[in-house]
Amino acid sequence: MTESVSVAVVGAGSRGGMYARVAAASGRARVVAVAEPDDERRERFAAEFGLDPSQVHRDWTGLVDGPRAADAVIVATQDRLHVEPAVALLGHGYDVLLEKPMAPTLAEAARIAAAAVASGRIFGVCHVLRYTPYTAMIRELIRDGALGDVINVQHLEPVGWWHQAHAFVRGNWRSEAGSGPMLLTKSCHDVDWIMHLVGDAVARVSSFGGLAHFRPEKQPAGAADRCLDCGVEAGCPYSAKRLYLGCLGDPSRERWPLGPVTSDATEDGVLRALRDGPYGRCVYRCDNDVVDHQVVNFEFVGGATATLTMTAFSPSDGYRRTRIFGSHGSLDGDGRSMTVTDFRDGSERVIVVPAGDGGTAAGGHGGGDAGLVEAFLSAVISRDESYLGSGAAASLDSHRVVWAAEEARHGGVVVTL
Numbered sequence: 001m002t003e004s005v006s007v008a009v010v011g012a013g014s015r016g017g018m019y020a021r022v023a024a025a026s027g028r029a030r031v032v033a034v035a036e037p038d039d040e041r042r043e044r045f046a047a048e049f050g051l052d053p054s055q056v057h058r059d060w061t062g063l064v065d066g067p068r069a070a071d072a073v074i075v076a077t078q079d080r081l082h083v084e085p086a087v088a089l090l091g092h093g094y095d096v097l098l099e100k101p102m103a104p105t106l107a108e109a110a111r112i113a114a115a116a117v118a119s120g121r122i123f124g125v126c127h128v129l130r131y132t133p134y135t136a137m138i139r140e141l142i143r144d145g146a147l148g149d150v151i152n153v154q155h156l157e158p159v160g161w162w163h164q165a166h167a168f169v170r171g172n173w174r175s176e177a178g179s180g181p182m183l184l185t186k187s188c189h190d191v192d193w194i195m196h197l198v199g200d201a202v203a204r205v206s207s208f209g210g211l212a213h214f215r216p217e218k219q220p221a222g223a224a225d226r227c228l229d230c231g232v233e234a235g236c237p238y239s240a241k242r243l244y245l246g247c248l249g250d251p252s253r254e255r256w257p258l259g260p261v262t263s264d265a266t267e268d269g270v271l272r273a274l275r276d277g278p279y280g281r282c283v284y285r286c287d288n289d290v291v292d293h294q295v296v297n298f299e300f301v302g303g304a305t306a307t308l309t310m311t312a313f314s315p316s317d318g319y320r321r322t323r324i325f326g327s328h329g330s331l332d333g334d335g336r337s338m339t340v341t342d343f344r345d346g347s348e349r350v351i352v353v354p355a356g357d358g359g360t361a362a363g364g365h366g367g368g369d370a371g372l373v374e375a376f377l378s379a380v381i382s383r384d385e386s387y388l389g390s391g392a393a394a395s396l397d398s399h400r401v402v403w404a405a406e407e408a409r410h411g412g413v414v415v416t417l
Contacts, residue, residue: 008033008070010060012045016076022373033069035060060085064092083108087115095122104180113392124388125395129193131371134353148328153306157190160316165238174288182290192398200300207409209294219284238283
């Protein structure tokens with residue numbers, strides 16, 4: 001049995017780089033190859049992991065032209081570039097960990113899932129919320145009967161005002177045509193997580209939401225098209241100057257969110273990027289169309305119900321808030337602690353979750369990033385995919401619910417799955 005996994009990375013951006021670092025730091029993996037079209041990112045990644053020049057590629061085809069370069073591949077390209085590498089790499093004999101979402105359409109996601117099954121390889125999707133200590137503790141409480149039967153779940157995804165502006169107004173996930181709907185690119189995590197907790201299939205779904213604020217008509221009087229030229233920038237919550245200059249001096253924040261903006265982590269480098277690049281634009285003058293608020297209603301086959309609220313207009317600590325109502329008890333949690341009330345004796349207890357580095361991507365998603373990578377490496381080493389809860393079938397199921405919810409939102413209907 002292999003005790004050390006050799007890993008290649010396709011897509012050396014913030015997520016690919018993070019997964020690679022976590023894998024290497026675990027002591028159970030060696031990063032041996034990379035495929036990345038951006039010269040600067042590729043060279044920086046190769047230098048960080050000391051890669052042999054023969055294993056540094058401009059695109060993923062370099063990993064299928066000839067013998068396998070590694071045991072496993074992490075695919076962390078942009079969402080619309082997942083299908084071809086994932087299918088080809090699985091077919092070439094690699095185990096694959098695929099960044100979420102699987103793909104922007106049902107047909108493409110189904111193609112990946114079919115390829116994973118046909119290949120017989122280990123395959124997982126990066127639904128990191130499944131792998132946090134917080135999730136494990138809630139699952140154990142439900143499994144042990146502390147709440148009785150789960151009747152209803154209320155779940156809040158607080159995207160955060162600056163995170164929305166960074167990724168979903170100015171950034172790569174700002175448009176449905178360029179990436180996908182917000183519910184897929186951001187909150188498929190949350191749909192998957194709710195289904196994971198309830199442990200049942202969704203029967204019906206409805207959804208409401210839209211783009212309320214980040215629109216041209218909401219631009220304040222006196223504002224300019226770029227923050228560097230704006231007379232009211234100092235009083236704007238979405239000031240690019242405040243956000244990105246404020247990252248300087250903090251290694252974690254220089255990696256994310258500043259990393260996608262510029263690789264030059266100096267004041268001059270940031271200002272140049274804000275002058276010329278997409279991240280310096282006024283949030284009211286971007287080409288964005290994804291929603292900034294949405295509600296999804298679920299009815300499960302067994303009769304339980306759930307609601308998901310996604311909002312941009314919240315603090316940005318990254319921690320979701322969840323209330324679970326059962327027949328014998330209830331739970332109120334925020335990712336860091338949970339309060340459990342037992343209806344049978346009226347008792348109330350507070351359970352503190354082991355401390356992490358934070359709920360955002362910069363903080364490792366409350367331990368979810370490390371938990372996911374650890375589960376994937378365990379699955380690869382043992383040849384047992386059960387270490388991964390988010391395999392092809394489960395991930396495709398939750399993606400189907402996302403697309404049904406979008407159909408419901410656009411059509412103003414209740415969709416039966």
